[in-house]
Amino acid sequence: MEQIVRFNENKRNYSENKLAFAPWYFLLPAIIFFLIYVIFPIFQSVWISFYEWDGLGEAQWVGLANYVELFDDEYFYTSLKNNFIWLIMYLLAVPMGLFIALFLNQVVFGIRFYKSLFFFPFVISQVVVGLIFSWFYNPNFGLLASIFLSFGLEPIAVLSDEDLVTYGIIFAGLWPQIAYCMILYLTGLSNVSKDLMEAARLDGAKGLKMLWHVVLPQLRPATFISVVVTVIGALRSFDMVAIMTEGGPYGSSNVLAYYMYETALSEYGFRLGYGSAIATVLFFIMLVYIGYFLWRLYKNEREV
């Protein structure tokens, strides 16, 4: 049985309390770096968001002016709306990942090879995925255009259409994300208890019923992780947007992360205060999910 060694008041001597200190030695490096590179920058960017600063001259205190401006900024709302579209559409990766995992979870000759094929998109860089898909969508030489033409239809320029562009990018983003969820489910499936399956089968359960009542409950940890990584992935979507459209046409595929980069660090704007204000808003949206995630984790640990 495990037992946590606690500081013993009766033992005044350091050497006698060594075991109580030991965990902190190991935690210390991680804590220090976490403070410097994660916690401190969070407070710093909230702090900068109260300033007007171009990164070169003197920063000027403007109070809440950046936030007032933000809530009157059309581009901000477009980005926010797109972030929510991302959030909802991206979650499709979870059921699709499950579907592929169930499909691949069988013993056939060469199954490892097939699995690795499905996993492949997750291994290649997001930038490459973005490039491949922008060629795929290209109205002049893209695969999609050829498909349309073969049906005698006029090809659509997905990435130039303000209504389709976000969906087009999300579709590209789903490709690696489904692979990610699939892997999570595959590892989950290998832990599904054979005894329970056996017992359920004796009771006459099969097909969807078996999946819903017997398999899925056992996959709960995998589902939980998939949802969390997908939600966070959707909120911080940046690479795809940067590679495929740079937020265009005219800002209609922007998301908060890219809009922040655009205002704070791109060629046409060095408004670090305004960018930080966007980052702060994005951070608080994420905090909802991260908070929920931590709360669940904490609860689970206590139950165990």
Added chain:
Amino acid sequence: MYNKIKLTLVSLLSVILISSASFARDLVITFDDMNPGPKAAFENAIAKFQKENPDINVIANNGDREEHKAAIRNFLIADAPDVTSWYPGNRMRPFVKAGLFEDVSDVWDANNFHEDLAAIKPTMSIGGRQWGVPYSYYQWGVYYRKDIFDELGLFEPNTWVQFKYVCDKLKENGITPITIGTKYLWTAAGVFDYINLRTNGYKVHNDLTAGKIKYTDPRIKKTFEYWAELVNAGYFLENHSSMSWQDAVVPFANGEAAMYVMGNFSVDAYKNAGLSYEQIDFFPFPKITPGVPRAEEAPADAFFIPTNAKNKRDAKKWLAFVARPDVQTEWNKTIGQLPINSKAQVADDKFIKQGFETLNSAAGLAQFYDRDAVAEMAAAGMEGFQEFMMKPDRLDKILKRLDKIQAKVYK
């Protein structure tokens, strides 16, 4: 023993003294164009400068343009070279304001640049002082397929009516009149600038980019009305917003499109796309409002001295050197652009010669929308132009949005 130590010390000291005296002074120059032409021109100039100044040890760094744009804010503060290339107008303004560029008015005074470089002087000046020295500029205008024009019996249009007639004829023959790729936005700004310069003239361009005129001003609306005539008639390439300017060269090269509103740097791309010199030609953007003096777009490239430079004395020597007539002649011959020094000679090339004539007779030279306007305004403005080209009926909404941003940016 004591003597021996003393001897060693003295000899050591003398070695240090001698070697430091024979050390040439380092001059670090940072440049930002890796394309074959500009790279060669830069290297040739460095070699010439080195030869003329054997006492200076020139260390030349050449890098990618986009990387340079991203890095300059850091290196101006942290590790400044003695000279760096950069752009005039509003692009240099933040660095001048932050005190990161050195005032080089004395170089202008000492070398008679006020007269020789007069064409570009206004955009090199802030607060009546000069902050850099330009080495090259180039014209914008309409590049067209001469062979297609000849085949259809078309001539270089001079007026707006003629221009629309040419567009119409081309379209009738199944050819896209004007190719353009607006994925990176600035190409649309070129078209806007020209229609605006021809409709309202140089002063309105400057007042607009300086934030003195609103975008909903009737004069600017007039500009968009003319532009809408082209957009609504379908004279521009379809799907332009998913293409870069290089992508848009493809339909031009294979004869699907016949005109391109562009800068002279594009000539290289036409040739690389397989067009012969005889197939392409150039005309200045046609007149719109009669009586408006003709102003042109002529973006310049320049060299600057960072305030944190270590060797400013030799840096100034380099600035004086790059603006010298013979150096500018040579440099611009190599890169196919125009020298700024009025005493320099232009290359014997039909595009350069036409560009030289066009710019020399111009009533004013604009830098370009995204160099004349403040960066943040330029970004929003160019997105607005792109949106207008795709959804012309949203014009009022777009202009109101630009007004709002303008009010914010030019407080």
